[in-house]
Amino acid sequence: MLMTFGDYYSDYLKPFAISDEYSLSQNDKKIIKIEKNNPLCGDKVTLYFLQDKQGKVTEISNHVEGCRLIQASANILCHTIMHKTVEEIKVITQVLEQKIFSDQKITISKNMQPWQYLWLSNEFPARLKCIWLPWELLYDYLS
Amino acid sequence: MTNKNTGHKLFQQGEDIHSSAINLHDIRNQFPILRQTINGKPLVYFDNGASTQKPISVVDAVSNFYTNYNSNIHRGVHTLSQKATVAYEKARETVQKFLNAKSKNEVIFTRGTTESINLVAYSLSKQQVKTRKKIVITYMEHHSNIVPWQMFCERNNYNLDVININQDGELIEQDIEALIDDNTLLVAFTHISNSLGTVNPVEKIMSKAKEVGALTLIDGAQAVSHLPIDVQELGCDFYCFSAHKLYGPTGVGVLYGRSEVLDLMNPFHGGGDMIKSVSFEKTTYADLPSKFEAGTPNIAGAIGLDKAIEFINDVGFDFIKKHDLDLFQYANDKLKLIDNLKFIGDAKHKTGLHSFTITNVHPHDLGTLLDEQGIAVRTGHHCAQPVMDFFNVTATTRSSYAIYNTKEEIDIFLEALKKSIQLLC
Numbered sequence: 124m125l126m127t128f129g130d131y132y133s134d135y136l137k138p139f140a141i142s143d144e145y146s147l148s149q150n151d152k153k154i155i156k157i158e159k160n161n162p163l164c165g166d167k168v169t170l171y172f173l174q175d176k177q178g179k180v181t182e183i184s185n186h187v188e189g190c191r192l193i194q195a196s197a198n199i200l201c202h203t204i205m206h207k208t209v210e211e212i213k214v215i216t217q218v219l220e221q222k223i224f225s226d227q228k229i230t231i232s233k234n235m236q237p238w239q240y241l242w243l244s245n246e247f248p249a250r251l252k253c254i255w256l257p258w259e260l261l262y263d264y265l266s
Numbered sequence: 267m268t269n270k271n272t273g274h275k276l277f278q279q280g281e282d283i284h285s286s287a288i289n290l291h292d293i294r295n296q297f298p299i300l301r302q303t304i305n306g307k308p309l310v311y312f313d314n315g316a317s318t319q320k321p322i323s324v325v326d327a328v329s330n331f332y333t334n335y336n337s338n339i340h341r342g343v344h345t346l347s348q349k350a351t352v353a354y355e356k357a358r359e360t361v362q363k364f365l366n367a368k369s370k371n372e373v374i375f376t377r378g379t380t381e382s383i384n385l386v387a388y389s390l391s392k393q394q395v396k397t398r399k400k401i402v403i404t405y406m407e408h409h410s411n412i413v414p415w416q417m418f419c420e421r422n423n424y425n426l427d428v429i430n431i432n433q434d435g436e437l438i439e440q441d442i443e444a445l446i447d448d449n450t451l452l453v454a455f456t457h458i459s460n461s462l463g464t465v466n467p468v469e470k471i472m473s474k475a476k477e478v479g480a481l482t483l484i485d486g487a488q489a490v491s492h493l494p495i496d497v498q499e500l501g502c503d504f505y506c507f508s509a510h511k512l513y514g515p516t517g518v519g520v521l522y523g524r525s526e527v528l529d530l531m532n533p534f535h536g537g538g539d540m541i542k543s544v545s546f547e548k549t550t551y552a553d554l555p556s557k558f559e560a561g562t563p564n565i566a567g568a569i570g571l572d573k574a575i576e577f578i579n580d581v582g583f584d585f586i587k588k589h590d591l592d593l594f595q596y597a598n599d600k601l602k603l604i605d606n607l608k609f610i611g612d613a614k615h616k617t618g619l620h621s622f623t624i625t626n627v628h629p630h631d632l633g634t635l636l637d638e639q640g641i642a643v644r645t646g647h648h649c650a651q652p653v654m655d656f657f658n659v660t661a662t663t664r665s666s667y668a669i670y671n672t673k674e675e676i677d678i679f680l681e682a683l684k685k686s687i688q689l690l691c
Contacts, residue, residue: 127305127638128634128635128637128638129635129638129686129689132631132689132690133689163646164630164645164646164647164660164661165646165647165651165654165660165661166630166660166661167660188660189628189630189660190628190629190630190631191628191631191690192630192631247634249634250630250634253630
């Protein structure tokens with residue numbers, strides 16, 4: 124049976140969409156700020172983060188003016204890349220891109236990490252831009 | 267009344283069109299696309315502000331052209347070309363009558379409203395442009411009636427003045443008086459706002475523009491399916507619309523232009539069909555309307571538009587206006603009862619659509635959930651980002667209605683809306 128968007132949102136994304144764990148709570152001048160909007164819909168995501176000398180992300184938060192999917196994706200991104208190096212982040216982002224923009228049916232498993240929940244969005248092509256926006260923003264910056 | 271093409275009875279003469287559900291049923295029957303299910307639910311199509319569905323007569327006319335007499339128009343001496351030319355030019359006459367233009371030569375076929383506006387913005391001649399120094403538009407314009415004028419102003423060192431709106435989404439009358447002055451070359455404004463549903467005070471704007479001798483361009487993209495248009499009565503210099511918002515095909519539209527003004531303008535595109543003669547030394551341009559129709563046009567599209575107007579005429583604006591009002595009011599009363607729903611645009615004169623936001627519910631999420639329940643609405647900025655900025659939102663949900671929509675569909679929409687809100691909050 125096909126998963127509905129409502130089920131996908133409720134079962135996988137909602138906890139991240141409504142979480143404020145990674146919402147902007149600091150105003151550190153050292154923090155890197157990057158932002159991107161989707162010109163088709165006007166939604167906008169801003170990421171604030173710090174890296175140590177090795178390039179590992181040591182602090183991260185986000186501010187989203189947009190839908191629940193962008194918010195969930197941005198929070199999952201923050202959750203996922205904390206303490207990761209630039210190379211590790213790039214690998215994760217490349218895998219995510221490959222998964223969400225493919226027609227391949229994703230098999231749901233119990234051991235999925237939150238960022239892997241996003242793979243399932245490939246069943247909702249009209250919303251892929253929402254999921255991809257925060258990741259595209261970070262990847263472009265790191266590249 | 268019987269549809270000339272399908273033989274379907276629309277309604278009896280003298281019959282109260284509102285008391286007769288069968289008439290609406292007959293209208294719906296002419297739209298095969300409405301019979302389908304989406305995600306297992308009957309399609310409720312409320313995205314008519316973006317594009318309306320097509321009656322079978324339009325679909326058949328386009329198909330018939332390609333099946334039986336596809337050919338390029340004008341200049342051809344063979345039978346198919348003559349037949350295509352006759353059909354294409356008949357469409358022009360149909361549009362002329364539909365708009366009550368003085369002459370069929372005042373009807374220019376374009377790709378749509380956007381191209382119609384761009385045509386004017388690019389083709390006003392030096393002679394016309396040198397007389398004044400500013401263009402006036404309104405805050406509630408679609409991007410297609412903003413950007414071409416920004417580009418025009420940049421090219422010609424003009425100013426762009428903007429008539430502001432109030433919190434109900436109505437034009438501020440003092441701005442109309444103050445901004446349209448004798449330095450204004452042209453006032454470009456929408457007849458009905460695509461993002462707010464506001465019906466603008468055309469007479470007031472026209473009267474002020476005439477007083478100062480400014481040209482006027484009306485974006486009729488949203489209005490043309492809801493109101494009868496008489497360009498002579500309006501007194502405008504230009505009126506633009508797209509066929510696909512009038513139950514016709516995509517990729518074809520109309521620029522009505524007063525011939526005295528069009529004659530002074532330069533051609534838009536150069537190429538075949540728009541010339542009298544060509545040599546390397548000098549090219550002379552064709553008369554109206556060919557001067558503005560370079561290259562092979564959308565012949566099938568124009569033929570489809572002809573049938574779409576025939577369909578509209580068969581139904582009649584008496585029915586359309588009453589039906590619009592009925593549906594709008596019904597939806598309005600029920601939407602108002604939904605907790606935390608805020609209308610974006612609550613003008614006194616409004617028709618055809620509701621644009622709204624709901625606290626903590628993003629329009630895109632709502633749009634996706636409604637789609638799962640078979641309901642098509644539009645979500646986003648509706649190509650009206652200044653309006654979104656004015657109301658401090660990034661997007662709205664817009665339900666927009668057409669001739670074939672029913673109160674039952676509004677009930678289905680409202681139930682789905684409540685269910686979606688529950689899931690998202």
